[in-house]
Amino acid sequence: MDVFMPKVQAVAMFKEIALNIKNPNEVVREGISNCYDADAKNIWITIRRNLNGDVEIIIRDDGNGMNIDEIHSFFNLGDSKKMVENIGEKGLGTKTFFKSKRIIISTKCNNENGYIVEMENPWEHLLNGIVPTYTVENGDMQENGTEITISGYIIDNPEKYFNYYSLKDYILWFTAGGNFKNIFANNLMLQSRVKDMNKSPKIHIYDQILNRQCQMTGVHQFAAPSENPKEDPNNRKYKRSVNYCRAFGPFNVETTLNGEYVSLQLYGTVSGVNCRRKVCKLRQSETYKARFGIYLCKDFIPFERANFLLGDEQYYHYHILVNSQNFELTADRNSISNMESATVKWIFNQVEDIFKNNIKPIAEKEYFRMRKEEEESYDAECRVVAMNNYVKKIDLVDNLYINDIPIKKIPQCEYEVALLFAAMLANEKTKKLVEDIKNIISYSSRATTDVICTNYNEEIVLVEIEYKLSNIFKHKHPIGTYDYVVCWKIDLEQNVINQVNNVNTVLVSEGDEKYIVTQKNKKMKVMELSALLNKIYRS
Template identity: 45%
Template sequence: MRICKPEVKEISLFREVAKNIVNPLEVIREGISNSHDADAKHISIVIYRNKSGKFVLEMQDDGKGMNFNNIQSFFNLGDSNKDNVGIGEKGLGTKIYFKSEKIILYTQVREGEAYKATMDKPWEALMSNMMPEYIVEKIKPSPGKIGTTICIEGYIIDNPEKYFNFDTVLDYILWFTAAGSFKTFFANYPELHKYVYNLQVAPRVFIDDKINCINEEIAGTHQFHPPQEKPKEDPYEVIYKKSVNYCRHFGPYHRATNINGEYVSFQLYGTVSGTNCRKKISKLRQGKSLKSRFGIYLAKDFIPITKATGLILEPNQHHFHLLLNSQSFELTADRNNITNFDDPKVKWVLEEAKKIINEDIVSLAEEGYFMLRKQEEIEHSLQDKRRSLYTRLAKFDKIAELGMDEIPILKSPDNEAQVALIFSALMANKISRKKIKHINKIGHYSYQSATDMVCVNQNNEKILVEVEYKLSNLFKHDHPYETFDCVVCWRVDLDVNEKKKMKDGNIMNLVYEDGEWLLKYGTKKMIPVIELSSIVDSLKNWK
């Protein structure tokens, strides 16, 4: 018997960690996490191209800096130098920096010790199945200046400005990094200070996009739109005039318990809000939507990690902006998902949070925001009906008079339904009925059926009748010739002997014989066409 140990292919592992990145902006997330864990109060993100035209991402902080051992841990895989379990606990994140042409690190600790570390062509080395090397040199410290600067040069990505520009970087920082945490909402809960570092502290973040010449300093806290429960109307909005500007906050909710002697807690905060409010706190990349961004997020260290499913029964959950934090969540190595959903602690968190969301938050949202939206939808529908009515009345005055006292219809038809109505009126009048051949009585009318009317002839035999405003419309609709025995139209707008192709490919020929219009399908079928306008004209002339 031999005892064996699994071997780790270090180069392959480094390469996979560097390559397995969901979003290129995770590079910034890792830099900010390291700065946060180093007690940084100010963090700068600088984007530019150097003199050689290489894209450079530079991250600076005023944290406690790194000594020589810290620098080694920074470049090593799975070697975290953090004493407390925190945001970068696994020591894997910074390895995504390796997908670049060069990494330069400048750092200085409070005692005045300063270093420069340079790793040249890390990705090229990994792709050549070689472990990249780095040089650490001691440099002259700058008086009173502590902290760390990391330069990532030539990050391997197509069109880096698409991801690394002011708007996308700002949005990502405030949504998915330690500089966009919502922990300050819970700073008044003393027990949480044992589990979350610097609960009351929010760093300042400076973004300098030198490529687009935009820079701004922001407070490093997650952005929620301010409360706005009595919103003003948006003059450009058609339906949701007020609700687009509505915003209601929920929380902070803090719940705690003990499971198997272990402290478990969760924190919940968020809003329900209209489109304008959600747009103001998110700068979405092209192709992304508010629906894909908003909803309920699970968070650890008060940083949103992944959208939650099953916590809310409301179908319009993208109107909510809710964040659920628990330090009991365990994360995947890339911090993009939760790994321990089956843990009793996590099950308790999710069940209790679900009760708050559906019994408290959703009910309040229904009474306020969603009721306002429903009222706006009803008002818009009523306005649409009013506008439609006014349009119809204006159009009515312009429709030509039918000019027949014998039937109770004032206007000439301008659509198929009106043709059916006039046809019924003509059939009901003893004088005009004599002008209509082939049909004795109307049996049934349906605009949803394959054929409009079922009628009977003088022999009480059922015949199928297609109704059209103009005869030419018959050939635009999907009516096989077998589905009708007669056509009733207001006007024949085709020429004698004109041939038309049906939708089914069959050719029909229009003829006029013995004072009657007929559609001929070879020798198989003769279909009478009753033109109502000529009947009306003949009755006028007869008078």
């Protein structure tokens, strides 16, 4: 029996890892994670252009630095010294740096001699089917720590991602520099499972291209609670709810499944848009629906949204983070690899239960009720404004100047034509103008034909109401669904073919009367109310 060992194509693996990222800022995420692992108290991130015009990302810390073995682990595949339960245990993250023109590392560890490491054209080498090499030489750094420079990261419009605003937001939302473990720092069990639960290094951002800089504490940003918010003078509809914020948690749930310790930690808020706006900087074309909701986390660092756990179409009003060290992540750290496990299913069930019983009822009672009341109030205000505007507008409409019917203005729409038609039938003097119609039985704007009437023989006749006669064809009323057309004015030329539902019709005159006549000689009488009234009152 022959025994064979599978081969690994190192070049293909390096390329795949370097390409397998959703957001170029993940390069910074990996750098910050390494700084945290090195027990850094400060992390400096600098963005600048070198003399060749390439964007450089410089990540420096005052942590423990790297010895020679750790330097080799930095460049090797699958060679990590991290705890198995923590992010980065696969040792793949730093390989995303390879999609660049140059990587330079300056590091010093435990007061030993420092090292300067350089890898030239790593991406070019990989594209040519060559595993890139790196050089190591002694350095003369004075203090412990590490500085990594990534030059010419291969991406279109690098300044779109590597700028002050984008980096600050990304760091606080999706990196170890924006974790929320401070909320659970006193949990003894978590202290043994998550590194440095009580530490939050300061992060300094220097954007030399935009000439912007800041210093921030490396914790996730939640909006401050505000359950009795002030009004926003700039928002006409949601005056108070835009400034509302209610916090939920911290929730910690734990159990044992098949001998394994399982736990989850949940904390979050429901809040108005002004509060959400304060804790994030949306990317171009990004919406609050695309940013907010519920996030899954490991090491208290968000990696994936899971809005299906909320089962709520208004998920984007929530800002909820769920952490579990029992989540196992894919190589790119952007999704769960043990999704179908009993452990993850138990965690999801607990999250759904917490949301259903401890979060949503309060959010509905307070925040969403406030929004609904504001919507109703705003709708009422809009109706009042619309009516006042309509009253002003109607004053400009010409008068009918007919004293025999209680209608002052000429019609402006189909409904007003129907009202005028009914008023004319109710008055003895104007009723004789409508020779063929005696009574109205019913009127409906939703039925196939507007009005059901009777003639003087007590027979049912169907009447279609239009403001202009041409609307009978524009609205595509089928021939056969009306016997008469009542309109305010006729705007069609006579003896010109008009087609509706593949039936040709023409408008013709017979004495003083007008008819729509089909190609099969079916006739529908047209009553032009403006002409009928003018016939008597303005002759």
